[in-house]
Each structure stands twice: as structure tokens, then as C-alpha cells.
Amino acid sequence: MSRYRRKKKNRAGRFSIACIVILLLAVMSVQIVRLYDKNQDYDLKEADLxxxxxxxxxxxxxxxxxxxxxxxxxxxxxxxxxxxxxVYDNEIVFKEK
Incomplete structure (x- = not known):
């Protein structure tokens, strides 16, 4: 193989790895936000309880x-x-009219 083809394969490999890493970061960010919201809800429920x-x-x-x-x-x-x-024998009862 020529040197040009090796660099092209390397670039494609690096690009695909970078895309996978970015995708994983995006998924993890979404999950972190969801867990944060869920934690907020649980804190409110705990305070109420x-x-x-x-x-x-x-x-x-x-x-x-x-x-x-x-x-x-x-x-x-x-x-x-x-x-x-x-009433007791020694008590006096006052009644209103």
C-alpha cells in the first residue's frame, strides 16, 4: 500500500472514533440532565413526606x-x-337569659 492510502484509512478511523466519542458524550449529557431532574423531583417528594x-x-x-x-x-x-x-352541692350556676 502506498503512504497516501494508509493516511486515508487512518483519517477515516480517527473520524469514526471521534464521532463515536461525541455520540457517547451527547448520550451521557442527556442522561445526566434526566438524572438531575429526577433527583430534584425526589428531593421535593422527600421534603413533602x-x-x-x-x-x-x-x-x-x-x-x-x-x-x-x-x-x-x-x-x-x-x-x-x-x-x-x-353540679357539685357547693357550686352556684349562673345562666344567661
């Missing part, structure tokens, strides 16, 4: 406090006063 967790934890605490209140003597007295109209 953390907020929901805090709300549910607060609600659980409120329910526990209410359950404790229901079991107390104070609840029994309040219920008897409000629903049944019962």
Missing part, C-alpha cells in the same frame, strides 16, 4: 394527650356538667 411525617407525629401526640384526658376525672366532671347539667 418529611412535612407529612411531622404533621402525623404531632397528630399522634395530640391523640395521646386526648386519650389521657378522656381517662381523667376532669373529663368525667366536664362531661357531666356540660351534657347532663350536674
Amino acid at each position: 418529611n412535612e407529612q411525617l411531622e404533621q402525623e407525629t404531632e397528630r399522634r401526640d395530640q391523640i395521646a394527650d386526648y386519650e389521657e384526658y378522656i381517662g381523667s376525672q376532669e373529663y368525667v366532671e366536664d362531661t357531666a356538667k356540660s351534657k347532663l347539667g350536674l
